Amino acid sequence: MKVAIIGIGLTKFDEHWDKNLRELAIEAGTKAIEDAGIRGRDLNAMYIGNMSAGRFIGQEHVAALVSGELGLSIPAVRVEGACASGGLALREGVFSILSGQNDIVLVGGAEKMTDIMPDYVTTTLMGAADQEWEAYYGLTFPSLYAMIARRHMFEFGTTREQMAKVAVKNHHNGCMNPIAQFQNEITIKDVINSTMVADPLTLLDCSPITDGAAAVILCKAELAKKYTDTPVYIIGTGQASDTLALHDRRSLTTLDATVKAAQMAYKQAGITVKDVSLAEVHDCFTIAEIVATEDLGFCKKGDGGKLLDEGVTEIGGKIPVNTSGGLKAVGHPVGATGIKQAAEIVMQLKGEAGKRQVKDAKIGLTHNVGGSGATAVVHIFSR
Amino acid sequence: MKVAIIGIGLTKFDEHWDKNLRELAIEAGTKAIEDAGIRGRDLNAMYIGNMSAGRFIGQEHVAALVSGELGLSIPAVRVEGACASGGLALREGVFSILSGQNDIVLVGGAEKMTDIMPDYVTTTLMGAADQEWEAYYGLTFPSLYAMIARRHMFEFGTTREQMAKVAVKNHHNGCMNPIAQFQNEITIKDVINSTMVADPLTLLDCSPITDGAAAVILCKAELAKKYTDTPVYIIGTGQASDTLALHDRRSLTTLDATVKAAQMAYKQAGITVKDVSLAEVHDCFTIAEIVATEDLGFCKKGDGGKLLDEGVTEIGGKIPVNTSGGLKAVGHPVGATGIKQAAEIVMQLKGEAGKRQVKDAKIGLTHNVGGSGATAVVHIFSR
Numbered sequence: 001m002k003v004a005i006i007g008i009g010l011t012k013f014d015e016h017w018d019k020n021l022r023e024l025a026i027e028a029g030t031k032a033i034e035d036a037g038i039r040g041r042d043l044n045a046m047y048i049g050n051m052s053a054g055r056f057i058g059q060e061h062v063a064a065l066v067s068g069e070l071g072l073s074i075p076a077v078r079v080e081g082a083c084a085s086g087g088l089a090l091r092e093g094v095f096s097i098l099s100g101q102n103d104i105v106l107v108g109g110a111e112k113m114t115d116i117m118p119d120y121v122t123t124t125l126m127g128a129a130d131q132e133w134e135a136y137y138g139l140t141f142p143s144l145y146a147m148i149a150r151r152h153m154f155e156f157g158t159t160r161e162q163m164a165k166v167a168v169k170n171h172h173n174g175c176m177n178p179i180a181q182f183q184n185e186i187t188i189k190d191v192i193n194s195t196m197v198a199d200p201l202t203l204l205d206c207s208p209i210t211d212g213a214a215a216v217i218l219c220k221a222e223l224a225k226k227y228t229d230t231p232v233y234i235i236g237t238g239q240a241s242d243t244l245a246l247h248d249r250r251s252l253t254t255l256d257a258t259v260k261a262a263q264m265a266y267k268q269a270g271i272t273v274k275d276v277s278l279a280e281v282h283d284c285f286t287i288a289e290i291v292a293t294e295d296l297g298f299c300k301k302g303d304g305g306k307l308l309d310e311g312v313t314e315i316g317g318k319i320p321v322n323t324s325g326g327l328k329a330v331g332h333p334v335g336a337t338g339i340k341q342a343a344e345i346v347m348q349l350k351g352e353a354g355k356r357q358v359k360d361a362k363i364g365l366t367h368n369v370g371g372s373g374a375t376a377v378v379h380i381f382s383r
Numbered sequence: 384m385k386v387a388i389i390g391i392g393l394t395k396f397d398e399h400w401d402k403n404l405r406e407l408a409i410e411a412g413t414k415a416i417e418d419a420g421i422r423g424r425d426l427n428a429m430y431i432g433n434m435s436a437g438r439f440i441g442q443e444h445v446a447a448l449v450s451g452e453l454g455l456s457i458p459a460v461r462v463e464g465a466c467a468s469g470g471l472a473l474r475e476g477v478f479s480i481l482s483g484q485n486d487i488v489l490v491g492g493a494e495k496m497t498d499i500m501p502d503y504v505t506t507t508l509m510g511a512a513d514q515e516w517e518a519y520y521g522l523t524f525p526s527l528y529a530m531i532a533r534r535h536m537f538e539f540g541t542t543r544e545q546m547a548k549v550a551v552k553n554h555h556n557g558c559m560n561p562i563a564q565f566q567n568e569i570t571i572k573d574v575i576n577s578t579m580v581a582d583p584l585t586l587l588d589c590s591p592i593t594d595g596a597a598a599v600i601l602c603k604a605e606l607a608k609k610y611t612d613t614p615v616y617i618i619g620t621g622q623a624s625d626t627l628a629l630h631d632r633r634s635l636t637t638l639d640a641t642v643k644a645a646q647m648a649y650k651q652a653g654i655t656v657k658d659v660s661l662a663e664v665h666d667c668f669t670i671a672e673i674v675a676t677e678d679l680g681f682c683k684k685g686d687g688g689k690l691l692d693e694g695v696t697e698i699g700g701k702i703p704v705n706t707s708g709g710l711k712a713v714g715h716p717v718g719a720t721g722i723k724q725a726a727e728i729v730m731q732l733k734g735e736a737g738k739r740q741v742k743d744a745k746i747g748l749t750h751n752v753g754g755s756g757a758t759a760v761v762h763i764f765s766r
Binding site for chain 2: 020022045051052054055057058059060061063064065067068069072073074075076077078079080081082088091092094095096098099100101123124126127128129130131132135237239240241242243244245248256257260370371374375377
């Protein structure tokens with residue numbers, strides 16, 4: 001299995017008070033089209049990852065909206081799997097090319113989150129969890145992940161400082177990424193002393209509310225060299241599901257969907273975790289990155305905190321994680337995140353990641369999660 | 384191109400005050416699994432068409448919700464294209480099989496619309512139209528289609544009675560369909576004298592607010608005979624887009640997206656419109672069926688009204704349209720409609736449609752529209 005990426009496009013991830021969803025999506029899409037050196041009319045189809053435009057801005061049907069705004073009449077499909085919407089859209093785009101039905105496909109992700117009150121953003125995001133068994137009882141996403149964090153601390157001795165180190169590392173990386181919402185260094189002390197959100201998670205353990213869009217141009221592998229000398233290939237895709245409600249799961253400290261999606265993707269790519277040069281993982285909260293690095297096999301279960309102590313996941317470490325700055329520092333416009341992750345890996349594998357470049361990056365991985373782990377999607381990329 | 388359907392499942396389409404979205408989806412999914420004679424664990428993936436659960440019931444991430452409730456951990460993807468969500472989910476399911484990644488896939492559609500106030504349903508449905516250029520100015524879907532109707536009357540002399548005949552025919556067909564929300568005969572007079580909604584459309588020109596779910600089991604064509612002696616095959620799929628806003632279009636009386644999607648599907652199936660034995664088309668309003676029969680090529684542009692005068696689209700006519708009762712009589716749980724259409728065609732092609740059976744049905748067509756025509760998807764089925 002092999003599908004090429006021949007172009008990428010990103011807006012700044014930020015609070016965009018002067019731009020609406022369609023403008024953000026068009027900006028990212030147009031940049032990707034230009035980067036690929038194609039024209040809009042070369043596209044056979046469009047997939048858009050978006051979690052909740054219906055509630056954020058009253059607008060469903062956003063794929064047709066974007067396609068229409070670009071002056072195209074191609075098949076346009078919105079794909080949704082909560083915060084994994086971008087990753088799922090990428091996977092559907094890949095399938096549509098493998099099916100033989102399409103040659104060149106735009107896959108985008110976009111979310112406009114700041115047009116409603118912040119407390120209603122929290123309510124809207126709880127649409128990713130189980131309404132009837134979680135939301136109605138007052139749970140929020142920070143509190144769901146706080147329970148995961150507490151249990152992880154109890155079972156494996158993970159420390160408050162180790163969690164804080166995720167935020168410190170990702171802010172450091174974000175300082176080198178021009179699209180990042182936050183480009184400021186922070187310290188462990190800053191994280192621990194920031195406003196309490198859901199014990200033990202403080203404000204700086206949480207990814208922010210963000211507007212933004214990202215896009216990639218997929219191309220049938222056999223045609224890629226026609227458009228670029230340096231295509232990046234998707235060589236593995238995996239996806240799995242779990243119950244929406246956290247209490248229905250076997251474990252609080254392992255996301256089984258991540259484990260299964262990763263196994264599927266590694267197998268399809270014909271690689272093992274040892275081959276992975278770098279990864280963008282779903283750090284919606286600091287604890288989520290620790291759990292993800294374990295579930296993806298970067299270390300054994302419970303050792304995620306140690307990876308941070310040892311610098312393994314820093315740029316320059318054995319397996320850099322979230323070189324972009326992750327959801328924490330780049331920001332998390334939910335539907336866009338999965339595509340932003342892919343764009344970061346493409347830049348890294350092409351050697352175009354500037355100051356945050358990972359040396360000799362050959363194989364990259366993206367890991368995108370919906371809700372508290374009911375959806376996980378993993379992609380493997382190679383030069 | 385050939386993908387088999389080996390099982391179908393439908394809930395009653397109705398106001399289900401005692402069932403929530405997950406129960407409806409599980410009921411349809413379980414029936415389809417049983418109908419196919421498979422077990423849940425035989426499924427490789429699941430696609431769910433749903434338009435607006437986020438606004439109707441506060442719940443996004445519905446594909447993982449359904450998969451989790453079924454005790455499965457397979458890839459689960461929600462697909463959205465407004466009222467065409469079901470049709471788009473079917474198409475993505477087809478692609479996933481053609482891609483070689485999946486052998487057996489459940490494709491469902493579900494919507495729970497009655498949990499919120501009816502006036503908010505109208506607001507929510509306007510999420511399918513352009514928020515910034517249509518909804519904010521007070522347009523509703525009945526008024527959008529009323530403008531199409533007025534223009535069609537002006538350009539082609541289509542009469543009020545011809546529109547009413549769509550509702551009369553579809554109610555008649557619905558009387559023979561046990562899942563239909565309305566199983567009562569109505570007259571042209573009833574339609575014309577019912578409450579005015581948006582001139583010239585009255586209450587009985589409009590599809591109702593409905594809860595319901597539908598599912599089909601897709602199977603790689605080569606494997607289908609292992610599960611059933613009478614598979615039905617999808618032999619063509621087409622999709623196209625247009626601007627969300629009606630005023631940006633070339634014409635009010637032709638849905639270009641339907642024309643393009645149909646051409647794509649006919650070509651892929653290797654058939655012409657003359658080969659079509661029967662069709663389920665998107666009659667969200669009576670005028671929509673008239674426009675659809677023209678755009679699909681069942682008659683020339685402007686003659687859609689005459690098809691009704693001449694009985695061409697009745698059961699027993701040359702090309703029966705909406706034998707199920709259509710959106711008008713069966714009801715229109717928006718995300719479920721596209722899959723219900725496919726299930727009706729499967730029943731007809733297998734000769735299992737009871738009193739509403741079309742004699743010697745060989746090739747069936749489904750036509751599912753999002754919004755006022757920004758998305759259209761057409762599938763062709765054969766025995």
